[in-house]
Amino acid sequence: MQNFKSPIEAFLYWESHEPNQVFLHQPISGKIITHTYAEAGQEARKLASALKSLGLNSGDHVALLSKNCSQWIIADLAIMMAGCVSIPIYPTLNANSIEQILVHSESKAVIIGKLDDFESQKNGIPNIPKISIGLYGGKEGQLWEDLQNTHQPLQDIPLPNSDDLHTIIYTSGTTGDPKGVMHTVNNFTVSGKALVNLIKMPPKSRQFSYLPLAHVAERAICNNGYVLGSTIYFSDSMATFAKDLEHCQPHFFFAVPRIWAKFKEKILTSIPQKKLNTLLMIPIVNSMVKNKLKQKLGLKSAIFIVSAAAPIADSLVEWFKKLDIIILQGYGMTEDCCVSHFNLPNDNKIGTVGKTLSEAQAKLSPEGEICVKNKCLMKGYYKNPELTASMFDEEGYLKTGDIGEFDHDGFLTITGRVKDQFKTDKGKYISPSLIELSISKNSDIEQICVVGTGIPQPIALVTLSESGKSKSKESLSKSLFQTVSNVNPNLAKHEKIEKIVVMKEEWTVANGLTTPSLKLKRNAIEKIHQPYYESWFNLKENVIFE
Numbered sequence: 411m412q413n414f415k416s417p418i419e420a421f422l423y424w425e426s427h428e429p430n431q432v433f434l435h436q437p438i439s440g441k442i443i444t445h446t447y448a449e450a451g452q453e454a455r456k457l458a459s460a461l462k463s464l465g466l467n468s469g470d471h472v473a474l475l476s477k478n479c480s481q482w483i484i485a486d487l488a489i490m491m492a493g494c495v496s497i498p499i500y501p502t503l504n505a506n507s508i509e510q511i512l513v514h515s516e517s518k519a520v521i522i523g524k525l526d527d528f529e530s531q532k533n534g535i536p537n538i539p540k541i542s543i544g545l546y547g548g549k550e551g552q553l554w555e556d557l558q559n560t561h562q563p564l565q566d567i568p569l570p571n572s573d574d575l576h577t578i579i580y581t582s583g584t585t586g587d588p589k590g591v592m593h594t595v596n597n598f599t600v601s602g603k604a605l606v607n608l609i610k611m612p613p614k615s616r617q618f619s620y621l622p623l624a625h626v627a628e629r630a631i632c633n634n635g636y637v638l639g640s641t642i643y644f645s646d647s648m649a650t651f652a653k654d655l656e657h658c659q660p661h662f663f664f665a666v667p668r669i670w671a672k673f674k675e676k677i678l679t680s681i682p683q684k685k686l687n688t689l690l691m692i693p694i695v696n697s698m699v700k701n702k703l704k705q706k707l708g709l710k711s712a713i714f715i716v717s718a719a720a721p722i723a724d725s726l727v728e729w730f731k732k733l734d735i736i737i738l739q740g741y742g743m744t745e746d747c748c749v750s751h752f753n754l755p756n757d758n759k760i761g762t763v764g765k766t767l768s769e770a771q772a773k774l775s776p777e778g779e780i781c782v783k784n785k786c787l788m789k790g791y792y793k794n795p796e797l798t799a800s801m802f803d804e805e806g807y808l809k810t811g812d813i814g815e816f817d818h819d820g821f822l823t824i825t826g827r828v829k830d831q832f833k834t835d836k837g838k839y840i841s842p843s844l845i846e847l848s849i850s851k852n853s854d855i856e857q858i859c860v861v862g863t864g865i866p867q868p869i870a871l872v873t874l875s876e877s878g879k880s881k882s883k884e885s886l887s888k889s890l891f892q893t894v895s896n897v898n899p900n901l902a903k904h905e906k907i908e909k910i911v912v913m914k915e916e917w918t919v920a921n922g923l924t925t926p927s928l929k930l931k932r933n934a935i936e937k938i939h940q941p942y943y944e945s946w947f948n949l950k951e952n953v954i955f956e
Contacts, residue, residue, distance in 0.1 A: 434480035455563030457488035468493035476523025505534030572596035590792030655708035781807035854878030
């Protein structure tokens with residue numbers, strides 16, 4: 411592996427050494443648009459010239475508002491080539507949140523790409539230069555395509571210093587307002603090397619990019635692609651997601667737990683569990699079924715399959731393991747640039763997030779909080795030195811806000827969030843995370859939030875999966891009550907779940923109850939529902955439909 415000192419240096423290497431290799435693979439409306447390394451480089455160089463023509467100077471901030479697509483990557487490269495700092499914005503944010511980030515980050519320009527509903531978002535963009543991509547219906551400001559025709563490619567690309575600011579990533583924020591995490595060029599260089607060492611993907615591998623590139627994990631994975639000279643595939647839409655993933659057959663695949671649950675649901679729709687069990691017991695048929703399912707899921711070539719960002723039920727991991735799909739749990743956060751803990755194919759313990767990576771150090775505080783140190787910790791929160799200082803202990807370890815425990819083999823289990831703990835009116839603290847994980851094994855449940863402030867015992871608020879929605883209230887109540895009856899004997903007296911409340915609506919990014927990376931916004935859920943806890947608790951039913 412080449413010893414690159416920055417993401418842009420890695421790209422420039424492949425641009426000159428493998429100019430004709432396909433770098434970006436973008437399906438759109440039934441067609442495929444590809445960019446070789448040379449073509450992507452030319453387009454990025456012209457866009458970099460355009461950015462400079464706007465009067466932008468080295469170190470200025472340029473925002474990027476788009477779903478994952480080839481132009482996202484090209485825009486990111488152009489921002490680097492122009493010596494600017496990228497401000498990626500989640501494509502699902504509303505106008506108020508977009509405005510908040512653009513103003514706080516002092517962005518001098520914004521590139522507007524592939525979006526589902528820009529009309530509802532455009533009022534959030536202040537009076538700064540805008541570049542829109544006509545391919546995706548963009549009309550604001552200057553057109554990307556016009557700039558490609560009117561600007562010469564930037565020839566001399568100055569390589570950045572390792573301590574230059576590379577990007578400000580605004581956390582998706584499960585609590586409070588988003589915070590701008592500052593990462594240097596060196597941070598992404600160190601993170602990229604760590605991920606290459608961890609995943610051991612072959613050079614010129616295939617990657618499938620669909621989780622938001624505004625999130626540090628997806629950004630780091632694509633950065634990994636720059637280092638390896640990979641081909642990065644994208645999806646056209648949710649409707650074509652399965653077909654696009656199957657076509658790509660990536661060597662590395664990363665999904666959050668809700669996606670693994672959806673995959674399982676999809677499989678069981680075509681092959682009911684009883685029939686699947688029978689097929690898996692027949693020796694030759696067994697292999698054929700597994701191979702066919704892996705092919706259809708797009709995982710036939712995957713050598714490293716990951717679940718992260720939120721806890722995943724052990725039962726779900728075990729279910730996929732029976733199909734020879736080994737899901738490895740990992741752990742990292744925006745502030746540590748994903749270099750923290752991981753399970754490995756030959757060193758994997760289900761239920762944990764793995765051992766501390768060799769590039770990191772970890773310890774538990776006296777209160778059990780996980781603290782991490784590595785060579786790619788954030789520079790700090792943009793324009794918030796007080797909050798930055800509060801995130802580090804006296805030895806320079808990052809305080810993650812997660813509570814955990816190490817076993818005797820060094821595997822880390824996350825047992826909750828410091829801020830998620832709550833007290834019932836009995837005055838005893840409850841950490842909801844592991845309780846939620848136990849109850850979520852019920853496949854009728856899509857999302858779960860265990861709460862209990864101000865009532866004697868905790869209750870579980872749930873949304874339903876497709877299988878849950880298809881059941882009668884009577885059948886569903888029986889299923890949910892049975893799950894609670896199975897879980898409660900393993901809980902302390904003050905932790906036992908008293909009721910399950912089935913929500914009328916799902917918790918989504920659109921209604922502000924999940925982050926763009928699909929984590930629950932517990933504070934927002936509680937704010938809406940806490941006034942009803944006492945009345946729900948006092949109802950005689952064990953399962954309540956909102």
